[in-house]
Amino acid sequence: MSPQRKLLRVSPSRISLIQTPTPLHRLNRLSKLLNLDLWIKRDDLTGLALGGNKGRKLEYLMASVLAERADIVVTCGASQSNFIRQLGAACAMEGVRCAAAIMSMPYDEVRPNSISRMGYRGNLVLDQILGIELHPFTDGTWDELYAHAENIALAYETQGLKTYRIPIGGSSALGAYAFYEASKEITEPFDTIVFASSSGSTQTGLAHGFRGTGTRVLGIACDPEPEIAQDFAELSLELSREILGDTPLCASDYDLDFNYVGPGYGIPSAAGNAALELMARTEGIFLDPIYSAKAFSAVIDLAQKGSLTGKVLFWHTGGVPALFV
Numbered sequence: 622m623s624p625q626r627k628l629l630r631v632s633p634s635r636i637s638l639i640q641t642p643t644p645l646h647r648l649n650r651l652s653k654l655l656n657l658d659l660w661i662k663r664d665d666l667t668g669l670a671l672g673g674n675k676g677r678k679l680e681y682l683m684a685s686v687l688a689e690r691a692d693i694v695v696t697c698g699a700s701q702s703n704f705i706r707q708l709g710a711a712c713a714m715e716g717v718r719c720a721a722a723i724m725s726m727p728y729d730e731v732r733p734n735s736i737s738r739m740g741y742r743g744n745l746v747l748d749q750i751l752g753i754e755l756h757p758f759t760d761g762t763w764d765e766l767y768a769h770a771e772n773i774a775l776a777y778e779t780q781g782l783k784t785y786r787i788p789i790g791g792s793s794a795l796g797a798y799a800f801y802e803a804s805k806e807i808t809e810p811f812d813t814i815v816f817a818s819s820s821g822s823t824q825t826g827l828a829h830g831f832r833g834t835g836t837r838v839l840g841i842a843c844d845p846e847p848e849i850a851q852d853f854a855e856l857s858l859e860l861s862r863e864i865l866g867d868t869p870l871c872a873s874d875y876d877l878d879f880n881y882v883g884p885g886y887g888i889p890s891a892a893g894n895a896a897l898e899l900m901a902r903t904e905g906i907f908l909d910p911i912y913s914a915k916a917f918s919a920v921i922d923l924a925q926k927g928s929l930t931g932k933v934l935f936w937h938t939g940g941v942p943a944l945f946v
């Protein structure tokens with residue numbers, strides 16, 4: 622069964638920033654290899670600033686930024702954030718300033734050289750070209766980073782700028798709504814949809830969209846903390862209350878698999894790297910080492926164990942600039 626249109630509490634405004642619907646096609650060679658009917662949804666080809674899942678969220682978030690007549694948008698993330706890159710491009714297109722609090726990684730202790738990642742590589746090169754006002758901080762907890770972002774926002778307000786705050790990864794009700802809408806691009810039935818999950822709006826939107834359809838919405842966690850399921854539930858509550866008017870999901874409603882994080886958030890895993898090469902060498906498609914490759918390593922492993930069968934959709938969420946870090 623495909624997702625149905627429901628009556629919304631409010632109908633969020635959207636501006637056009639990306640190419641949708643994104644392509645959906647079968648992976649014939651991998652299907653044979655993994656003994657699955659495996660398909661791919663190409664959100665790596667959304668088209669905004671080298672693509673990725675964040676473009677969908679930004680169509681709604683930027684509509685809200687423009688409605689508020691904001692002078693500047695403030696967000697935060699890891700230094701290789703794909704969201705910050707795409708937000709910077711969307712802001713450039715709309716003539717809005719973009720600022721971000723960044724830190725190298727929150728798991729510095731497991732990678733002693735991580736400070737070198739503050740050098741300009743991967744997404745950071747693109748952030749610089751886009752003119753994003755980057756505020757780098759030394760590694761700490763996510764809560765510390767959120768506090769830095771709030772201080773930056775307050776400082777811009779002191780300068781008299783109308784400041785719009787966007788949470789990490791664009792995971793607000795509007796960000797999740799974008800993926801609720803994205804679920805309607807899937808018009809044929811799948812047994813399982815698999816994708817990388819981190820700040821939660823991709824999974825929350827898809828989980829609401831496919832509710833009651835019999836399609837399993839399986840997020841592969843790229844963060845090791847099991848508490849993220851609780852954050853996702855809070856996001857679901859926001860989405861239900863502010864937009865959808867349906868019953869929110871609770872933490873246990875989320876199908877989140879934490880077995881493929883590897884050494885930590887933002888750190889490539891051996892299985893992910895092998896999955897990345899297999900996808901490229903079998904189908905000619907690039908994954909990213911931090912999100913989509915880990916999610917695809919789960920597809921391979923679960924298929925080999927017989928825990929993933931039937932018609933499966935791998936939702937490619939983008940992130941390819943991280944290959945150049």
Ligand SMILES: Cc1ncc(COP(=O)(O)O)c(C=O)c1O
Nearest residue numbers: 703819820821823912938939940
């Ligand atoms: C390439 C890529 N895939 C997946 C995700 C996870 O999406 P979400 O933050 O909506 O859970 C992200 C976001 O951090 C990402 O950059």
